[in-house]
Amino acid sequence: MLMRCLWAAGSKLAVNDEWGLNGKVAIVTGGGSGPGIGNGRAASILLARAGAHVLVVDRFLELAEETVKLIEAEGGSAAAASYDVTVASQCEAMVADALSRWGRLDCLDNNVGLGMFGTVVEVSEADWQRAFSVNVDSVFLTGKYAIPAMIRGGEGGAIVNISSVAAIRPHNLTPYSASKGAVHAITQAMAADHGKDGIRVNCVVPGPMHTPIMYQFGMNEEKREQRRNASVLKAEGTGWDIGAAVRFFLSDQSKYITGQILCVDGGVSLRGPDRET
Numbered sequence: 001m002l003m004r005c006l007w008a009a010g011s012k013l014a015v016n017d018e019w020g021l022n023g024k025v026a027i028v029t030g031g032g033s034g035p036g037i038g039n040g041r042a043a044s045i046l047l048a049r050a051g052a053h054v055l056v057v058d059r060f061l062e063l064a065e066e067t068v069k070l071i072e073a074e075g076g077s078a079a080a081a082s083y084d085v086t087v088a089s090q091c092e093a094m095v096a097d098a099l100s101r102w103g104r105l106d107c108l109d110n111n112v113g114l115g116m117f118g119t120v121v122e123v124s125e126a127d128w129q130r131a132f133s134v135n136v137d138s139v140f141l142t143g144k145y146a147i148p149a150m151i152r153g154g155e156g157g158a159i160v161n162i163s164s165v166a167a168i169r170p171h172n173l174t175p176y177s178a179s180k181g182a183v184h185a186i187t188q189a190m191a192a193d194h195g196k197d198g199i200r201v202n203c204v205v206p207g208p209m210h211t212p213i214m215y216q217f218g219m220n221e222e223k224r225e226q227r228r229n230a231s232v233l234k235a236e237g238t239g240w241d242i243g244a245a246v247r248f249f250l251s252d253q254s255k256y257i258t259g260q261i262l263c264v265d266g267g268v269s270l271r272g273p274d275r276e277t
């Protein structure tokens, strides 16, 4: 097969344009991480390797800048920006930022997320609302501004929303499970509403990924072993596994796929209540 090898538009990277992402513009929210490779950081790097210009957005600018440094070290094209995607005006500014830098918007990875333990009895109203704000409002608000920009561009676009296996295999994470379940529903609603605009919307459902944020939830070797045992592959995933699924859904390789919810979880979702055995 004849492979096209192109110079990525506006960058020093030579890319094989098998993904159809060369010269496209992508926003990755929660694209910082640290220290190490989170889901958003991995997606940002893989999109840039495919020739996309990537606006790496994080609440913490220095985390986004770290991702951009990694991309630029490989010759890719990216810029870091700090926006809080739970705030409408900041989502509007984020989209305007991508347009002013590169003149178009093609792809959006809604990667921010907030894990939260507790039952309905235990969780406060304020925490419940915070979980929905970060996990669901962010998808609503980024879409509100990104979709019209994609439509104006005239070539459609692609969006990926990141949920969690906790949405379908809940276990003492009720605000997280409920809000990530809403991400599945909004994904399908967005896909149904905007297919006519040439905009595809899909959802990636991570399982036990070994990402830096897990250490904020008390990750240790014993818990890692439990997580490995929960999957049928007896392994944790990494941010790269999620990044690869995101790149697929944002690329032309999935151009006839929309409204889908894809578990990237080593088979955790196949297991029943005895899933640690």
Ligand SMILES: NC(=O)c1ccc[n+]([C@@H]2O[C@H](COP(=O)([O-])OP(=O)(O)OC[C@H]3O[C@@H](n4cnc5c(N)ncnc54)[C@H](O)[C@@H]3O)[C@@H](O)[C@H]2O)c1
Pocket (backbone or CB within 6 Å): 029, 030, 031, 032, 033, 034, 037, 038, 039, 040, 041, 057, 058, 059, 060, 063, 083, 084, 085, 086, 111, 112, 113, 114, 115, 134, 162, 163, 164, 165, 205, 206, 207, 208, 209, 210, 211, 212, 213, 214, 239
């Ligand atoms: N790591 C896992 O095992 C796992 C499992 C299931 C689902 N997920 C989901 O994957 C996604 C990314 O997870 P990760 O482990 O890579 O986390 P991560 O911490 O590496 O990345 C999330 C980033 O989002 C940023 N962020 C948080 N709130 C924000 C806001 N309001 N505005 C802008 N930026 C904000 C954080 O600063 C952080 O850098 C989340 O949606 C998470 O729920 C992760």
